[in-house]
Amino acid sequence: MSTPIYQVKAEFFKTLGHPARIRILEVLRDGERPVSELIPEVGIEASHLSQQLGIMRRANLIQVRKVGANVYYSVTEPLLFELLEVAKRIITASLTETQELLEQMQASGTGPGPTT
């Protein structure tokens, strides 16, 4: 018996569910980066960053390349950027909708009642 698919999917999304990890991926969108560069770009403490990188590494989202004492990270599967793009579109759509409701409310001066 193996892990059901929906559980694997849930773990996958859980791995993406942290602001620092999203930031890391967005920096890696421009290609491979050494940890020393990620520290200032992501803006968290080195050990904390390393933990977040470890989580994504174990989830196979990123891969590692060592050169001497330096460690370079990159995204394993470019499809991941497509995923982030779709996510962005969904969020944008949701926020736009909210924004429009807000404007309607301000225009009518009434509460968010039905549009009847």
Add this chain to the structure above:
Amino acid sequence: MSTPIYQVKAEFFKTLGHPARIRILEVLRDGERPVSELIPEVGIEASHLSQQLGIMRRANLIQVRKVGANVYYSVTEPLLFELLEVAKRIITASLTETQELLEQMQASGTGPGPTT
């Protein structure tokens, strides 16, 4: 000043990071469903299901339609299914890779050393 984008994205993915919530979305892929049907299809207790629905409702991922004492849920933005599809492709790619490494190891009888 408002919430940074990467934080919004992280919350979005966090909302997807739970097996029951993934299951709910997969059931809703075939269209609107009343809670009474979701209970057996998702396979969790009513109150627990309701909490998960509430989380996704507050995140605007699903929307509600009430008819008498019954409540029908559906996915707000169909793009969400596209997202799940991309996620599936990423996971499949990752598992395929792992599978291939495994086969190589079994064929050679050695550990996962470099391919030199």
Add this chain to the structure above:
DNA sequence: TGGTCATTTGCCGGATTCATCAATTGATTA
């Protein structure tokens, strides 16, 4: 009005995740 069904909310102990600090490892150089 009282009772029942569908769904939601409140509450709570247990488990997991987060973020910080100190200590460790591994490579490089004096």
Add this chain to the structure above:
DNA sequence: TAATCAATTGATGAATCCGGCAAATGACCA
């Protein structure tokens, strides 16, 4: 070899999430 730099690991308290039960709400029927 000792000192130093890059990165990781371990430990820990605080915060958050999970999942179950009991109670509440709201619509419908007798």
